[in-house]
Amino acid sequence: MQFAHNSVVWFRQDLRIHDHPALTQACEFAQLHDSNLTAIYFVTPKQWAEHDVAAIQIDFIERHIEQLNQRLAAIGIELTVVNLSTFDDILPWLKAYCAEHHIGQIFAANESEFNERQRDIKLINAGIPLRLIEQDCVLATGTVNNLSGQMYKVFTPFSKAWKKIASSQPIVPLGIPAFRQPIAAPSLSRFNCDEFYPQRVTSELWAAGEDCARKQLKQFIENDIADYQQYRDLPAIDGTSKLSPYLAIGVLSPRQCVAGILFYYPDALVNDASPAKTWLNELIWREFYRHLLVAFPKLSRSQSFNELGQFIQWRNDNDEFQAWCQGQTGYPIIDAAMRQLNQTGWMHNRLRMVVASFLTKHLLIDWRWGEQYFRQHLIDGDLAANNGGWQWSAGTGCDAQPYFRVFNPMTQSSKFDPDASFIKHFVPEVADWSLKHIHEPHLKAHHINSMADLFSERAKQEKAYPQPIVEHGFARKRALEVLGALKRG
DNA sequence: CAGGCCTTGCT
DNA sequence: GCAAGGCCT
Numbered sequence: 001m002q003f004a005h006n007s008v009v010w011f012r013q014d015l016r017i018h019d020h021p022a023l024t025q026a027c028e029f030a031q032l033h034d035s036n037l038t039a040i041y042f043v044t045p046k047q048w049a050e051h052d053v054a055a056i057q058i059d060f061i062e063r064h065i066e067q068l069n070q071r072l073a074a075i076g077i078e079l080t081v082v083n084l085s086t087f088d089d090i091l092p093w094l095k096a097y098c099a100e101h102h103i104g105q106i107f108a109a110n111e112s113e114f115n116e117r118q119r120d121i122k123l124i125n126a127g128i129p130l131r132l133i134e135q136d137c138v139l140a141t142g143t144v145n146n147l148s149g150q151m152y153k154v155f156t157p158f159s160k161a162w163k164k165i166a167s168s169q170p171i172v173p174l175g176i177p178a179f180r181q182p183i184a185a186p187s188l189s190r191f192n193c194d195e196f197y198p199q200r201v202t203s204e205l206w207a208a209g210e211d212c213a214r215k216q217l218k219q220f221i222e223n224d225i226a227d228y229q230q231y232r233d234l235p236a237i238d239g240t241s242k243l244s245p246y247l248a249i250g251v252l253s254p255r256q257c258v259a260g261i262l263f264y265y266p267d268a269l270v271n272d273a274s275p276a277k278t279w280l281n282e283l284i285w286r287e288f289y290r291h292l293l294v295a296f297p298k299l300s301r302s303q304s305f306n307e308l309g310q311f312i313q314w315r316n317d318n319d320e321f322q323a324w325c326q327g328q329t330g331y332p333i334i335d336a337a338m339r340q341l342n343q344t345g346w347m348h349n350r351l352r353m354v355v356a357s358f359l360t361k362h363l364l365i366d367w368r369w370g371e372q373y374f375r376q377h378l379i380d381g382d383l384a385a386n387n388g389g390w391q392w393s394a395g396t397g398c399d400a401q402p403y404f405r406v407f408n409p410m411t412q413s414s415k416f417d418p419d420a421s422f423i424k425h426f427v428p429e430v431a432d433w434s435l436k437h438i439h440e441p442h443l444k445a446h447h448i449n450s451m452a453d454l455f456s457e458r459a460k461q462e463k464a465y466p467q468p469i470v471e472h473g474f475a476r477k478r479a480l481e482v483l484g485a486l487k488r489g
Numbered sequence: 490c491a492g493g494c495c496t497t498g499c500t
Numbered sequence: 501g502c503a504a505g506g507c508c509t
Contacts, residue, residue: 146508154495154507233497281496353497392496404503405498412498476499 004104014250019173076180114300226275244380289388309396356393
């Protein structure tokens with residue numbers, strides 16, 4: 001029998017060749033042994049459907065896989081796309097592959113989600129020579145702890161500790177490994193997802209490719225990061241980085257983002273007044289939620305962080321949930337946000353908080369319903385951040401919003417979309433309403449005053465837009481009673 | 490261990 | 501001004 005010197009790099013949610021430690025180590029291994037190195041990607045649509053991965057994200061992934069294929073070929077690595085069904089199919093496939101191709105080592109980036117970790121542990125226990133490289137976070141999960149040696153449960157002390165550690169070590173992204181002579185890029189198997197994803201959904205708002213992502217990162221840090229704090233809450237303005245789709249599938253690494261910040265703002269980790277501090281904090285939130293996912297695996301299984309969360313008496317009215325999903329609640333700001341999600345696969349962060357608060361508090365619908373709907377539609381779907389954000393809104397999470405803080409959709413509307421230009425774009429029915437009525441829709445009279453109105457286009461349109469699904473004062477009081485009951489026991 | 494502190498607000 | 505209560509040092 002031939003000695004097993006060949007190796008594989010297994011790509012998951014890390015679809016890039018820059019700053020990819022597992023890829024780099026695989027190349028070094030193959031150079032050392034003068035052996036073969038190939039790359040694989042597993043398509044597991046049944047697993048993805050169980051995880052509520054959005055069709056638009058799968059399309060985004062497939063477009064990046066084609067790009068990755070070209071880039072890998074340029075350094076002499078052949079990529080194979082393998083169509084399977086679930087994670088459980090990977091073990092037999094890898095067993096056969098390792099035997100046939102004399103594979104001695106499989107390199108892969110670690111993942112923080114529970115099922116993904118279980119998959120890897122099972123493979124290792126079954127004898128698959130899988131070597132996991134910690135590269136999911138800038139600072140590996142489990143390495144940022146309080147003085148008791150435990151994971152932090154409050155963001156601010158976590159972020160301080162994180163910055164202290166990060167500032168004491170070099171943050172230098174790896175380049176593209178110089179490996180072998182280019183080969184012709186192989187033709188890849190198409191993703192076979194039709195059974196679980198009959199509808200293909202493509203986004204034109206995010207270009208595919210590592211080069212696009214890197215350019216967008218550079219431009220954001222160079223031009224926009226200092227204004228981020230000022231503009232990030234205004235959905236009508238392009239004030240956010242819009243990099244989340246790339247981070248979610250690993251076209252960019254978080255280390256590239258932090259290194260980018262430090263290139264332009266070298267003191268960002270130690271200077272609390274740095275213009276880059278607000279966006280840096282967002283990256284640290286990403287790390288916080290991932291570290292939590294590993295420290296508290298129940299979060300991956302949709303259990304509330306706060307034990308009391310399981311006792312909340314959700315109303316869970318299905319018709320109201322549908323109205324929320326479809327952007328038909330009668331609150332223009334809520335409906336504009338949900339339609340942005342439905343139409344583009346992305347929603348502005350401020351609005352994610354607004355609609356999450358509305359669903360969980362005004363409608364008293366279980367945050368899990370909203371979390372699932374978000375994942376099913378977001379191009380940047382990411383378990384850690386999505387779960388963290390929803391539990392923060394619902395008040396069940398780690399370092400969450402207090403239960404008695406109920407966002408006022410009218411205040412949020414006038415504060416963050418003052419001229420209603422965002423709302424009007426996604427809810428044209430209200431485009432000719434006064435600003436006052438757009439922000440405070442309950443003041444808008446929906447009466448039809450005359451026969452002329454009845455037949456006018458305007459009357460039809462206004463009739464088509466629903467009355468507010470629930471009155472704010474009433475809903476607020478109801479939420480405080482239901483959620484407050486828990487605390488009183 | 491007592492005391493300061495705690496993402497994005499509300500009335 | 502207020503709204504708990506737990507976390508962190």
